[in-house]
Amino acid sequence: MQTLRALVHRRWMLWGAFVVAIVTFIAYFPSLRIGFWMDDYIAIDLAGRLSGLDYLIKYFDPRVQRLWYRPMIGMQWKIEYLLFGGEPLGYHVVQVALHLANGWLLYLLVARVTRRPRVGLVAALIYATLPLSSMSVYWTSVHDPLAGVFYLMTILLWLDYVRSGARVKFALTFVTFLGALLTKEVSVTLPLMLFLTDRLLVNKPARLVELVRRYAFFAIPLAVYAWFEWIVITRSEFTQQIGYRVGEGTLYVLAKFLAFLAFPWEGDERLNYIGLVIVSGLLIFFALTRDRRLWFLGAAAVLPTLIAAPIPPHLFNPRYLYLPLMASAVGYGLLLELALKVVQRWRWSVIARIVLACIVALVVSIGSATIAERTVNFGGFIRQIRMSFRPIYQRYPTLANDTFLYFIDLPLQTLDISGLMFLRYGTHVTVGGVDRGGWNGLRDHNAAFVWYLDETGQFKEQAVARAVHAQITPALPVQFGDAIALDALEVIADRIKQGEAVVMLVRWKTLAPMHQDYTVFVHLVNENGEMVAGNDSQPRKGLSPTTTWRVGSVLVDGIVIPVPDQVGQYRVEIGWYNSRTMERLPLVSADGQIVGNALVVSPIILE
Numbered sequence: 163m164q165t166l167r168a169l170v171h172r173r174w175m176l177w178g179a180f181v182v183a184i185v186t187f188i189a190y191f192p193s194l195r196i197g198f199w200m201d202d203y204i205a206i207d208l209a210g211r212l213s214g215l216d217y218l219i220k221y222f223d224p225r226v227q228r229l230w231y232r233p234m235i236g237m238q239w240k241i242e243y244l245l246f247g248g249e250p251l252g253y254h255v256v257q258v259a260l261h262l263a264n265g266w267l268l269y270l271l272v273a274r275v276t277r278r279p280r281v282g283l284v285a286a287l288i289y290a291t292l293p294l295s296s297m298s299v300y301w302t303s304v305h306d307p308l309a310g311v312f313y314l315m316t317i318l319l320w321l322d323y324v325r326s327g328a329r330v331k332f333a334l335t336f337v338t339f340l341g342a343l344l345t346k347e348v349s350v351t352l353p354l355m356l357f358l359t360d361r362l363l364v365n366k367p368a369r370l371v372e373l374v375r376r377y378a379f380f381a382i383p384l385a386v387y388a389w390f391e392w393i394v395i396t397r398s399e400f401t402q403q404i405g406y407r408v409g410e411g412t413l414y415v416l417a418k419f420l421a422f423l424a425f426p427w428e429g430d431e432r433l434n435y436i437g438l439v440i441v442s443g444l445l446i447f448f449a450l451t452r453d454r455r456l457w458f459l460g461a462a463a464v465l466p467t468l469i470a471a472p473i474p475p476h477l478f479n480p481r482y483l484y485l486p487l488m489a490s491a492v493g494y495g496l497l498l499e500l501a502l503k504v505v506q507r508w509r510w511s512v513i514a515r516i517v518l519a520c521i522v523a524l525v526v527s528i529g530s531a532t533i534a535e536r537t538v539n540f541g542g543f544i545r546q547i548r549m550s551f552r553p554i555y556q557r558y559p560t561l562a563n564d565t566f567l568y569f570i571d572l573p574l575q576t577l578d579i580s581g582l583m584f585l586r587y588g589t590h591v592t593v594g595g596v597d598r599g600g601w602n603g604l605r606d607h608n609a610a611f612v613w614y615l616d617e618t619g620q621f622k623e624q625a626v627a628r629a630v631h632a633q634i635t636p637a638l639p640v641q642f643g644d645a646i647a648l649d650a651l652e653v654i655a656d657r658i659k660q661g662e663a664v665v666m667l668v669r670w671k672t673l674a675p676m677h678q679d680y681t682v683f684v685h686l687v688n689e690n691g692e693m694v695a696g697n698d699s700q701p702r703k704g705l706s707p708t709t710t711w712r713v714g715s716v717l718v719d720g721i722v723i724p725v726p727d728q729v730g731q732y733r734v735e736i737g738w739y740n741s742r743t744m745e746r747l748p749l750v751s752a753d754g755q756i757v758g759n760a761l762v763v764s765p766i767i768l769e
C-alpha cells in the first residue's frame with residue numbers, strides 16, 4: 163500500500179513538473195527571438211575576445227571588476243559562447259531553462275516541506291508567470307536565474323542533510339553554496355537561511371557545539387567573499403558613480419519592494435500597499451499560532467530584499483525581487499490551500515476545487531500573456547536601438563584589420579557597442595567612446611573613424627587624419643575660471659570636405675565644486691572674425707551639467723560642428739560662460755596668466 167502511494171505521489175509530481183514546463187515555455191517563447199541587449203554585449207565581447215588566463219583573471223580577480231564580484235556568470239557566458247557563438251537563441255534557451263529549473267526546485271521544496279504537492283504546484287505556476295521578474299529571464303546577462311538555482315539547491319540539499327546526516331549531502335550543499343555566493347551577492351543570506359531551515363523546518367535536537375561546528379564551515383568562504391566584495395565596491399563604477407549604500411531612500415525602496423512582494427502583480431500601486439497591510443496582518447496572526455514554516459517564509463522574502471534595498475530610488479526595478487518573489491508565490495499557494503480547507507468544511511469540496519483551479523488558471527494565463535506582450539515590446543525596442551547602427555554596416559560590410567571605431571554619441575555604452583561590433587566584424591575591430599574617459603592611440607591603428615549622430619539621428623563618420631597641422635592657442639593645459647581645466651584636445655581632421663563636420667575630442671577636469679551650470683560654446687569663425695557655425699550647450703548635449711561634476715573627475719566630450727558651404731580657412735573658438743549673466747569665464751594659461759576667454763584651434767581648412 164505504501165509503495166502504491168509512493169508511485170502515485172511520484173507520478174503526480176512528474177505530471178505537475180510537466181505542466182510547469184509547458185506554462186513556462188508558453189510564457190517565454192517570444193523571448194527566444196529578441197536578441198542581445200546592453201550587458202549581453204559586454205559579456206559576449208569578453209567571452210569572444212579574451213581566452214585562457216586573461217578571461218579567468220577578468221572574472222576572478224576582484225581588483226579588475228567594474229560592478230560586483232560575480233565570477234560564475236563569466237563562466238556561464240564562456241561555456242555558452244563556446245556552444246552558441248554569436249547566436250542569441252541558445253543564450254535565451256539557457257535563461258528560460260534556468261527559470262524553469264527554479265520553478266521545479268520551488269515545486270519540490272514546497273512539496274517536501276508542506277507534504278502537499280498541490281501547494282508546491284500552485285506556487286511554481288504562479289512564480290513561473292509573474293511578470294515582475296520577467297526581465298530577469300528575457301535579459302540574458304541577468305544573473306538572478308542562475309543564482310536562484312544555486313540558492314534553492316543549497317536549501318534542498320541542506321534540508322536532506324539535516325534530516326539524514328549524510329556527509330555527501332553536506333559536501334554537495336557546500337559546493338552549491340559556493341556557486342550561489344560567486345553568482346550574486348544576495349546569496350550572503352544563505353547561511354542564515356540554512357540555519358532557519360535547520361531550526362524551523364526540521365528542528366531536530368542538536369547541541370550548541372554541534373550547531374557551531376555545522377555552520378563554521380560556511381564562515382570561511384563567506385569571510386573571503388566579503389573581503390573580495392569590499393575590494394570591488396571600493397573601486398566599483400556602480401557604487402562610486404550611481405550609488406549603492408544605506409541612505410535616505412533605503413526605507414522608501416524597501417517599502418516599495420515589500421509592497422510588491424505582498425501583491426506581486428503590477429497595476430495600481432495602491433493595491434500593492436493594501437496587499438502589504440493585509441499580508442503583514444496575516445503573518446502576525448499566523449505567527450501567533452507558532453507556525454514555523456510561516457516564519458521561514460517571511461525570512462525568505464525579507465532577507466534577500468534587504469540586500470537590494472540600498473539601491474538609489476531612481477534605479478528601483480521589481481526584477482531585483484527575482485528570488486524573494488518565490489516566497490510570495492508560496493504564500494499565495496498556502497492561502498489558496500487554506501481557502502480550500504475552509505470550504506471543504508461546508509461540503510463544497512468539488513465546487514471549491516474547480517473554482518480555485520479556475521482562479522489559478524486565470525492568474526497564470528494573465529501572467530503568461532503579460533510576459534509575452536512585455537517580451538515582444540522589449541524585443542522591438544532593442545531592435546530599434548540596433549537599427550541605429552545600420553548606416554555603419556551598410557557603409558562597411560567588412561572592415562580592414564586593426565580598425566578602430568570611436569563613438570561620440572552613444573545609444574549604448576561603449577562596452578556594449580564593442581560587443582555589437584565584435585559580433586559583426588570580429589576581433590580585428592576595436593571600439594572606444596567618450597564614456598570611457600579617453601581616446602589613447604587614436605592614430606596607432608591601421609584605420610580609425612569617429613562616429614557621431616547628425617541632426618536626424620543618423621550616424622555619420624569622420625575619418626581620423628594621419629596628421630593634422632592645426633595649432634592650439636594657448637598650449638594645453640589651460641583653465642577656465644577656477645573650476646574647469648582642459649588638459650587634452652584632439653583634432654580628428656583639419657581639412658574638411660563639403661558635407662562633413664569639424665570633429666574634436668576634449669577632456670575636461672573638475673578642479674573645484676561648481677554650483678552653477680556653465681555653458682560651453684564652440685564657434686567656427688571665418689577669417690573676418692564672423693561666426694559661421696557652432697553651438698552652445700551643456701556638456702554632452704546637456705546630459706552632464708557642471709553641477710553634477712565631482713572634484714577630480716574627468717569628462718570626455720565630443721565637439722561636432724557642421725561646416726558651411728563656403729571653402730576657406732577658419733578657426734574654432736572654445737570657451738565657457740554663465741548663461742544667467744552671459745559672462746564668459748577667463749582663460750588661464752599653463753603659466754597662470756589670463757589670456758582671454760576662448761581657446762583657439764586653427765587653421766581649419768574647408769575644401
